[in-house]
Amino acid sequence: MKKIVVAIDGYSSCGKSTTAKIVAKELHYAYIDTGAMYRAVTLYFLDHYIDLTNPKKINQALSEIHITFERNAKTQRNEVFLNGLNVEDEIRKMYISNKVSEVSVIPEVRHCLVKQQQKMGKKRGVVMDGRDIGTTVFPDAEVKVFMTADVYTRAKRRQEELLEKGEMVPIDEIIQNLQKRDHIDSTRKESPLMQAPDARLLDTTFITIDEQVDFVLEQVAAQI
Numbered sequence: 571m572k573k574i575v576v577a578i579d580g581y582s583s584c585g586k587s588t589t590a591k592i593v594a595k596e597l598h599y600a601y602i603d604t605g606a607m608y609r610a611v612t613l614y615f616l617d618h619y620i621d622l623t624n625p626k627k628i629n630q631a632l633s634e635i636h637i638t639f640e641r642n643a644k645t646q647r648n649e650v651f652l653n654g655l656n657v658e659d660e661i662r663k664m665y666i667s668n669k670v671s672e673v674s675v676i677p678e679v680r681h682c683l684v685k686q687q688q689k690m691g692k693k694r695g696v697v698m699d700g701r702d703i704g705t706t707v708f709p710d711a712e713v714k715v716f717m718t719a720d721v722y723t724r725a726k727r728r729q730e731e732l733l734e735k736g737e738m739v740p741i742d743e744i745i746q747n748l749q750k751r752d753h754i755d756s757t758r759k760e761s762p763l764m765q766a767p768d769a770r771l772l773d774t775t776f777i778t779i780d781e782q783v784d785f786v787l788e789q790v791a792a793q794i
């Protein structure tokens with residue numbers, strides 16, 4: 571059967587990664603969480619006090635960063651490793667969410683990660699979620715879905731995810747973070763967050779994860 575690229579882009583906390591993970595499992599495809607890569611770079615930059623206005627230091631730091639995804643046999647989850655260290659839980663914390671969009675605007679960071687993502691999906695057979703997959707990383711993706719949802723619904727979902735990991739964050743703080751990230755992501759010069767002209771729009775405010783998955787799988791079925 572023909573292997574394709576499934577690109578799932580959209581605003582923060584619309585259910586992109588939950589949907590993408592299930593779709594990848596159904597298709598026996600690899601799942602690549604590109605947001606996790608930007609988060610891992612952010613963690614490294616914070617840990618090493620990298621000056622975000624100094625391109626030389628940024629390039630040097632990027633050359634020291636090695637990001638991989640490994641499957642956790644116990645949880646069956648794909649987890650992110652930064653230079654061999656499991657950072658899956660650390661990168662989801664609020665202090666990373668508060669900084670990641672500032673790091674993601676940096677052209678050197680984008681060039682470096684886009685190149686790695688293109689390499690990961692070269693053989694196709696991948697489901698990739700992010701902000702610029704359908705526009706920049708794989709403009710030739712066979713399936714492109716762009717997700718959106720009401721900000722309050724998104725914040726409630728993110729709050730529950732954080733709570734499951736033991737971090738209690740007030741809803742107002744999460745709404746502020748989502749709106750700030752959406753704004754920075756949509757207005758940056760380099761590969762801004764936007765719907766590709768050939769992407770199908772999916773509003774997830776009132777639909778279940780199963781319905782989101784079905785929507786994507788229907789697009790896939792039409793292509794393979």
Ligand code: C5P
Nearest residue numbers: 582604605608670671674700701702751
């Ligand atoms: O998907 P997630 O919320 O984990 O992404 C974190 C941040 O990483 C986004 O707010 C955005 O700033 C950045 N990002 C990006 N391009 C991608 C994926 C994520 O700029 N393809």
